[in-house]
Amino acid sequence: MSLEDTILVFALSLLVGTVAILAGVRLVLDTDAGVPNAALTALIGALAWAVASYFVGWIPILGVLSMLVIWIGVVNWRYPGGWGTAVAIGFVAWLVAVGIVYAFATVGIVAPEVLGVPGV
Template identity: 55%
Template sequence: MSGALAGPVLQASVETAAVVSGVLVFLVSFLVGTVAIALGAQVLVDRDTGFRRAAVTALIGALVYALVGVFLGWIPLLGPVLMLLAWVAVINWQYPGGWGTALGIAFLAWLVAVLILYGLALLGIATDAFGIPGV
């Protein structure tokens, strides 16, 4: 009888490790995305916009980017452009300054995320940036 229980117990521990690993990857990715958006906004908006706003922007931006990708991402050339435009629209909605400022924040956030991820890769930590498309 103990042999029959060993399988499910082992399987549960493997799933737990996968969940813990997934949560850690999400947290690191979310932190990188939030920091990147916060730095981009702080440089271009020229006032303290808050880390919480950057976190909300990263979460909503990632969700909108993914949803547009599901419904329109399959359209050649236009789909990825619409996905990126939707992400920039979230930044425009969250921060003052209009579309030009939003595009600047998006570019700086992408650049900061690339630099942070490069540094993490040098340390042997491979991840992506949650809330920053294409990184």
Template identity: 45%
Template structure:
């Protein structure tokens, strides 16, 4: 019996996993720059939770983007020690790291991925 496959599912799953890992790298880099960094796995989980919060709040009419950004910063604040300013610093540093990583991958011809869990990257 041959297994049932859906065309493109493997590619989408791989894109999701790579994007989550890139988001984790960016958040981990941001946390190492601004705060007491925890492990890489902690950063990947933070990226996944942040992406989920963003996906739930961003579609809200009128204020969705602002609510999603505040909630994303709240997730970073919850997952890393420090206050709101430190969480915002981690976010800015994570965004910058994600932009650099994604630009490097684009130069290598890998343009189908994103930095899951890092808004605006």
């Protein structure tokens, strides 16, 4: 992967994460999260996910669950409402992110395999 591709993937991932978290916060908390706050949360969450993935990502099931709990912990830390609210924000964010990535794949911006389902 070239440097340009890496930068593009990072930028698109940050954009998708920001929009998804913003939508989750607006739907669950019924408040304006603010784009800078959602972008910072997406960035911190992605970094936390990457670090957790490095250390425990190789452990079947437990690794992915640990990474998810850490990411939800970042959302919980950044927004009010506790763990239940953070889980709800995360679920909405996941749905929105899948929808955005699917739309990107449909118009040819990303490969459909990015959704995790080869040949979609």
